[in-house]
Amino acid sequence: MTVRTIEVRERVMARNDELAAQVRARLATHGITALNLMSSPGSGKTTLLERTLALLGEPLDMAVIAGDCQTQNDADRLAAHTARLVQAVVTGGACHLDALQVSAALDNLDLATIRLLIIENVGNLVCPAAWDLGEQARVVLFAVTEGEDKPLKYPKMFEKADWVVVTKTDLLPYVPFDSERAVRNCLQVNPGLQFMHLSAMTGDGLVAWFDFLRRSVRPLAPA
């Protein structure tokens, strides 16, 4: 037996990043805006998407890729609100989506009919942050039922995000959540973050979210 060493020096994320670049290019070819929606479990991703699909599903030509460890419950919930395309990705236990899964999900969507793609990541404030999915922007949901120090505890997620959407604001009277402190903590981790505050239950603040989405998609080609 001879022992020898093979030098490698290869980033472990290299393959995912390469696939993400391919996804990004593919989406760009079709003029599709893709948002990567991330948060802890239970902070309201699916509820917000239900409201969004109901109002903007058709006008913005939306499609959704919904990732979960098990079940396609979320995809079923979303599909009930829209005839638009909803693609479920069951990760089989994995705690995040990766670019390969998104790429495979795109194969099942008619890209020519889509202008806005929302990727609902697996509920988890840690792992999804490491995986580039080929999105244009990362949106982190932050429910008022969580602690204001979440951005300090899970900095990676907030460091890599573009937007923070504070959700469940209808519960503010009942929980000791200090919105200003929460925003300050976010900005401490990532000074470039932008914010929205809303309640998908009461509809409060949804206008800003809807406007953001309208601004994000390419205009319709003249008929």
Add this chain to the structure above:
Amino acid sequence: MHELSLAIEIGRLAEEKLGPSVARCVTVGVEVGTESGVEPSALEFCLEAVLSHPPWVGAKAAITRPAGDIFQVTYFEIEDDDGPND
């Protein structure tokens, strides 16, 4: 626990780089930067599971912790068969 996905990716990289001719992989050198968001002990645990299959049965992970967010495989230490009777 994204460390399992990372360990599987390292296994895939090993397969790609080493090919079928390698008799045994002894060590996998991995740099896990202090800002990489990867938990070294969890990664070691997962790598142990991934590396329990041929051709890297019993391979050990040699994890170093440089500063920064680097996360890369640096080397594979392998054992070659010298001859058919080895």
